[in-house]
Amino acid sequence: MNVEHLTGQDGAGCGPPAYKAVIFDMDGVVTDTAAVHAAAWKALFDEVLPDLTESPVPGFDVEEDYRRYVDGRPREDGVRSFLAARGVALPDGNPGDPPGPRTVHGLAARKQELFAERLAEGGVTVFPGTVALLRRLRADGLLTALVTSSRNSEAVLAAANVSDLFDARVDGSDAVRLSLAGKPDPAMFLEAARRLRVDPARSVIVEDAEAGVRAGARGGFGLVVGVDRTGNRARLLAAGAHLVVEDLAALCYQRVFPSGAQGSTSR
Structure with missing residues (x-):
């Protein structure tokens, strides 16, 4: 996959098929925990x-x-x-x-x-670039979900005041209750896509962990974005990330989502 256009590194190029949903990891992606x-x-x-x-x-x-x-x-x-x-x-x-x-x-x-x-x-802090991306996605009608192995997600999101930015959430407590294998198995990501009623191929995964990136790649998701805040770019790419950014503010929005919410499911 040629992904240069997704980070604005070239001047042209056709965008990928319109995605319907974006599924985020929590720790290191949404919250600075x-x-x-x-x-x-x-x-x-x-x-x-x-x-x-x-x-x-x-x-x-x-x-x-x-x-x-x-x-x-x-x-x-x-x-x-x-x-x-x-x-x-x-x-x-x-x-x-x-x-x-x-x-x-x-x-x-x-x-x-x-x-x-x-x-x-x-306490809990959030990454401003991620929150800005979440708000823009939702304004454009795309669906968003959170997938995390943490069993603290409800408390963490509430403390960070971002609970309302997700249409679905699958966390470690769900994994135990539903007998879902943890990352790098894609089961939790696939459950999030099921809850959103979106084909994984029309969904984007955003992860900072190698295990999570492998899960996204193994699950057949349309795009896997690695977030490298610690100098882990090479490992994220080796794990299956289609592209890696240091902060989600660097993601070229119009080229990743060229059609906005076209074809996305209604809320």
């Missing part, structure tokens, strides 16, 4: 790794390890993925495990506790 998540993950593993390994292993790096092992994944998958990279395997335990037990679910619950503490302390 990725750093809060990364800090909570680091606090968790700094706390438990000494008890789980017989000899010292490298701790959790808030940039490299966050992107590679936990970003965009359900909490339990993040626990498994990072610990496996350090040669540690834990029993799953039970979904109701409280924070504390050395099980996958226990550590996931502890991570949630640490995240909630940091969220309460620092």
